Amino acid sequence: MLGVSTAAGGSLRHLGLSRNGSDTQMTSKKRPPASLLLLYDSLAIRGGAEHVLMTLYSALDADVCVGFVGQEAYGGAVDPDRLIDLRAHSYFRALELIYLLARFQRIAGLVARYPNRIYSGSYSVLASSPDHFGRSIYYCHTPPRFLYDLEHYYLSSLSPLQRPLLLALQAWFKSRYEASISRMDVVLANSLNVKHRLKHYLNVESQVVYPPVEIARFRWFGQDDYFVSTARLEPLKRVAPIIEAFTQMPDQKLVVASGGGQSKALRRLAANASNIHFTGWLADDELSRLIGSCRASIYLAQDEDFGISPVESMAAGKPVIGVAEGGLLETLVHDETGHLLSPSFTVDDIKIAVRSMTAAKAKALRAACEKRAALFSREAFLTAIGSTISTR
Numbered sequence: 576m577l578g579v580s581t582a583a584g585g586s587l588r589h590l591g592l593s594r595n596g597s598d599t600q601m602t603s604k605k606r607p608p609a610s611l612l613l614l615y616d617s618l619a620i621r622g623g624a625e626h627v628l629m630t631l632y633s634a635l636d637a638d639v640c641v642g643f644v645g646q647e648a649y650g651g652a653v654d655p656d657r658l659i660d661l662r663a664h665s666y667f668r669a670l671e672l673i674y675l676l677a678r679f680q681r682i683a684g685l686v687a688r689y690p691n692r693i694y695s696g697s698y699s700v701l702a703s704s705p706d707h708f709g710r711s712i713y714y715c716h717t718p719p720r721f722l723y724d725l726e727h728y729y730l731s732s733l734s735p736l737q738r739p740l741l742l743a744l745q746a747w748f749k750s751r752y753e754a755s756i757s758r759m760d761v762v763l764a765n766s767l768n769v770k771h772r773l774k775h776y777l778n779v780e781s782q783v784v785y786p787p788v789e790i791a792r793f794r795w796f797g798q799d800d801y802f803v804s805t806a807r808l809e810p811l812k813r814v815a816p817i818i819e820a821f822t823q824m825p826d827q828k829l830v831v832a833s834g835g836g837q838s839k840a841l842r843r844l845a846a847n848a849s850n851i852h853f854t855g856w857l858a859d860d861e862l863s864r865l866i867g868s869c870r871a872s873i874y875l876a877q878d879e880d881f882g883i884s885p886v887e888s889m890a891a892g893k894p895v896i897g898v899a900e901g902g903l904l905e906t907l908v909h910d911e912t913g914h915l916l917s918p919s920f921t922v923d924d925i926k927i928a929v930r931s932m933t934a935a936k937a938k939a940l941r942a943a944c945e946k947r948a949a950l951f952s953r954e955a956f957l958t959a960i961g962s963t964i965s966t967r
Contacts, residue, residue: 611637611964612689616675616696617663618649621856622807623786623883624716625649627695627765627956630787632657634957640686642675642698659685669740676701676748691964700755712963713759715781717769717880722749723776724878725811753777761963766881766902784963785905787956788883790948792859793890795941796867798934801828802896803869805862805884806876808835813875813898815841820925822848827929829873832857832865867891870937873925875916879903885913886951889944894937896928906951912944 615628618641629652632639638657643664644650661682663674675698683704686692690709694700697719703711721729722745730738756762762781764770773779802821806812814831818841821829825848831841832854845851857865866872872888873896881902885895889906895913897903898920909915914928 610689611635611691611693612640612659612686613637614640614679614686614692614694614696614699614702615642616698617642617645618652619643619645619664620807621648623881624696626789626883627714627716627786630953630956631693631960637693638689640682640699640702642678672698672744680751693960693964694759697752700759701751703755703758705758707758710761710964711759712761712763713756714763714765714784714960715769715773716765716786718772718776719748719752721745722752724772763960763963766905768878768902768905769880782963784956784959785951786881786883787953788886788890788948788951790890790952792863793887793948794863794867795892795945796864798870798938799868800934801830801869802929802932803830803832803866803872803888804874805832805866805872805887806874807833808837808841810837811877813877815844816920816922816925817873817875818845818848818851820922820929821845821851823922824926824929825850828852830854830865830869832862863891866893869893870934871896871913871932873929874898874903875920875925876901876903882906886948889913890948892941892945894932894940894944896925896932906947908943908947912940912947 613628613631615624618625618628628639631637632653638659639653640659640661642661644660661678663671663678665671665674679699679701683702686702687704687707692710693712693714694703695714695716700713730741733741756777756779762773762779763784764773764781765784765786767783770781770783773781804814804817806814808814814837817829818831821827822845827850829851831851834856842853866888871894872885874882874885875898876882879901885897885903886906888895889912895907897907897913897915898918899915900918903915907913907915914932916924916928
């Protein structure tokens, strides 16, 4: 258990936390508090940050505190007796964010009673307390990008009437976020890219611990004649130019295996392209087989924090057409495990990279891909986390 043992416990019932997350007092003596609490913003989608939380939960004897649990993706994934669900979900994104921030702040007193705490995400850190004892560890996937490196992007995406609301939220949240980080005993970054952001924007030193990739879940199943994209269908993931490129290459096949806010728009973009197929989100075994059978994957997210998807592709022996920025510079090796486009790539650049990734070339890169992926294993992650927890 990586040097961490706890008593069982931590449910809403045993901690006396009301179902709306408003009561921060422990009202029951039936169980002592556990030794470790894992905190994360919300379990809503099956993304890399959520995978980190679930990996820690599966390996450590710990309670889990999240803003809310999406039942379709994570219903039943955490033992109810180990779960503190703050029920902060709302169908209105802006309201949900307010709920998350308020409810994490409200439970700071309860959280401080755990001897060890691992925070991840951007909002759960507001549950930290200046009066805590024990050890607080922050596993940072990235400082909130709407506060720092992508502030202009988010402001420009809003109407003039909405911008003052975001500016007000930024002013309120930024000082509290930075105060929370200053209270951490250890700050871990999920990549060198994020380490540099922490230093540049917050002047915070951190240690790099790469996130876990379930290497064993991905393997070579053969080689069909399609490329695969697994990035969420959101603007910063830049799936649109990939689809546009394939609409101009009817002889090349693309499978888009994900969902997201741009799903309808991107399906419309590909409406007349019979060579492009959307699957939506897939079960783990279906996704593993899809990746393990493709020729190569394509992942062009903008300044990605780390990027688990490219590593999953390499674990299956499949090269990646990526972009030379962000975390992909740490995971992919140009011409050894795939092809890195310039950060200012065009649709034509994507087309050239796809056509150059022949079946023979992709197969020749298989061994290098598998070897590279092994550096980012679940075991390496847990060893590093265990060392951090046990260090006093």
